[in-house]
Amino acid sequence: MDELVTRDVGRAVATLRAGGLVAMPTETVYGLAADAEQPDAVQRVFEIKARPADHPLIVHLADAAAETSDLAGWAADVPPAARTLAATCWPGPLTMLLSRGPRVIDAVTGGRDTVGLRVPSHPVAHELLRRFGGGVAAPSANRFGRVSPTTAQHVVDDIGHLLDPDRDVVLDGGPSDIGVESTIVDLTVSPPQVLRAGAITADQIAVLVESGVADASGPSRASGMLAAHYQPSCRVVLAGDRREAHRAANAARAAGRRVGILDRTDDLVVAARQLYADLRRADAIGLDDLVVVLPPAHGIGVAVRDRLAKAAAS
Ligand code: TXA
Ligand code: MG
Numbered sequence: 001m002d003e004l005v006t007r008d009v010g011r012a013v014a015t016l017r018a019g020g021l022v023a024m025p026t027e028t029v030y031g032l033a034a035d036a037e038q039p040d041a042v043q044r045v046f047e048i049k050a051r052p053a054d055h056p057l058i059v060h061l062a063d064a065a066a067e068t069s070d071l072a073g074w075a076a077d078v079p080p081a082a083r084t085l086a087a088t089c090w091p092g093p094l095t096m097l098l099s100r101g102p103r104v105i106d107a108v109t110g111g112r113d114t115v116g117l118r119v120p121s122h123p124v125a126h127e128l129l130r131r132f133g134g135g136v137a138a139p140s141a142n143r144f145g146r147v148s149p150t151t152a153q154h155v156v157d158d159i160g161h162l163l164d165p166d167r168d169v170v171l172d173g174g175p176s177d178i179g180v181e182s183t184i185v186d187l188t189v190s191p192p193q194v195l196r197a198g199a200i201t202a203d204q205i206a207v208l209v210e211s212g213v214a215d216a217s218g219p220s221r222a223s224g225m226l227a228a229h230y231q232p233s234c235r236v237v238l239a240g241d242r243r244e245a246h247r248a249a250n251a252a253r254a255a256g257r258r259v260g261i262l263d264r265t266d267d268l269v270v271a272a273r274q275l276y277a278d279l280r281r282a283d284a285i286g287l288d289d290l291v292v293v294l295p296p297a298h299g300i301g302v303a304v305r306d307r308l309a310k311a312a313a314s
Contacts, residue, residue, distance in 0.1 A: 004165040005152055005172050012171045013131045021045060023141045023155040023162065025173025026060075026120040028093050028181050028198070029148040029276070030155050031138030033060065033128075042107040042137050049071065049161045051144045056109040057137040058095050058116040058182075061166045062129035066267055073103040074117055081209040082187040088208055091121035093182040093199045108137045114188055121239055124173035140181060147232055150176040154280065178275035182304045184211070197303040199272070208255075228313040233280040236312040237291045249291045257288040265293050268301045275304055279311060 006012065012022045017043040022033045033048065034041035036059045046053055059074055069076035071078055071086075075098035078086075082096055100115040109115055120126065129136065133276035140148040141155045151153045163170070183198030185205055193214040194202040206213040237252070239245035245261050252259045262278050282290040292308055295301040 002165045002169075003180055004160060004163060004168070005156060005170045007172050009127050009131065012128050012169050013133050015167070015169050016041075016128075016132050016134075016136060018167070020167040020169070021048070022128070022136075022168070023149075023152070023159075023163070023170040024136070024138065025122050025152070025171060025176060026125045026126050027122045027176060028120075028178045029176050030141045031058075031136075032141035032155075032159070033136040033138035035109070035132075036108055036135040036137040037103060037105060039105055042085065042105070045137065046107075048159055049139060049142070049144050051139065053107075054110040055139075055144075056112055056116065057139050058118050059104065059108060059117050059137050060125070060129060061117060062126060062133075063091065063119055065123065071098070071101065071117065073101045074115060075099065076101045079187055081192055081211060084208055084227065085185070085205065086119075089200055090119040091126065092119070093121075093178055094118065095182045095184045095196075096189065096313065097184065097186040097195070099188055099190055104290055114186075116184065118182055122173060122176075122232050124171060124197040128171065145226070145229055145231060147230055148180050148181060150273075150276050154276070157280075175273075175277075177273065178300075179229075179275055180300065183303075189214075197306045199300050199303065201299060201302060214253070227274045227288075229310040230276075230279070230307045231311050232290070233281045234282045234287045235289045236279070236308065237289055238308060238312050239291055239293050242293055245291045245293045249289075252285050252289045252291070258286060259289045259291060260285070260287045261291045263293040265295045268295050268299055268304065271295050271313070272300045275307060 024033045077099045095116045095118040097114045104115045178199045183200040184196040186193045189211045251257045
């Protein structure tokens with residue numbers, strides 16, 4: 001039997017071609033990748049994640065030459081704002097929703113007329129995609145609703161037992177640098193709408209597209225943007241500042257609960273990078289409650305607060 005975890009990109013390329021799954025590193029989080037044009041492989045991604053079929057997958061590309069008119073068949077219509085964002089933000093942590101092109105199969109989008117496209121910057125992901133040559137459909141490599149993985153070990157812990165070492169691989173590219181999922185921006189509406197916060201902020205996008213940007217408000221158009229998500233087993237309790245956190249922790253301790261406090265408000269980049277490892281660690285050490293001091297709502301702090309709100313939702 002082959003080892004599930006590998007650093008061998010050539011083996012991962014062969015795995016994709018053969019219709020197997022590759023848990024791949026990206027700069028945001030690890031994804032569970034299948035050849036986007038093999039319906040059976042895409043179907044297995046949904047099964048392993050236990051993900052509802054109407055939560056579409058992002059298609060990852062090696063480099064979607066922004067200058068070509070159709071993003072090589074993946075998008076049908078590429079408005080000027082999308083071209084600008086592709087030129088300035090790719091490769092990187094930005095997913096664009098565009099009207100789907102002829103290469104996009106129904107299994108990837110759940111039959112929608114839009115597709116999410118992203119060109120990751122992680123060097124191992126880039127090499128994998130370049131050598132593979134096609135698009136790979138990949139959600140985060142965690143069980144549906146749970147904490148996203150930012151290391152190969154996280155993937156093994158979550159879904160290793162569901163992967164087949166003779167068909168699938170976990171491609172180890174080290175810890176993800178950013179730590180929270182890509183910003184999702186819908187370019188099929190005007191002005192473009194940010195549906196998920198990430199390392200690239202709505203303000204940055206607004207400056208680039210010069211048309212203003214709407215923030216997702218009300219019921220989100222990205223299915224899968226559920227109120228509860230990214231959840232560890234312990235209860236996550238949010239606190240506005242350190243004093244409030246200590247008060248909440250003391251109250252919970254008095255009630256006999258095992259409590260930890262997480263405060264990474266002094267460095268937002270580290271707060272994002274470590275967020276999911278921190279949530280996993282709370283479970284690993286058997287906490288009942290993790291009290292988290294919310295980081296300020298600027299820069300990547302917006303994305304961290306978004307994930308924490310969903311981790312805390314019941
Ligand atoms: O950083 C990321 O984006 C990571 C890495 C692996 O690239 N991927 C990721 O995928 O976070 P996932 O599937 O966990 O989250 C993608 C979200 C889901 O909520 C999905 O429903 C939504 O994007 N989505 C994808 N395609 C869509 C579409 N065509 N229309 C609406 N929502 C879409
Ligand atoms: Mg996810």
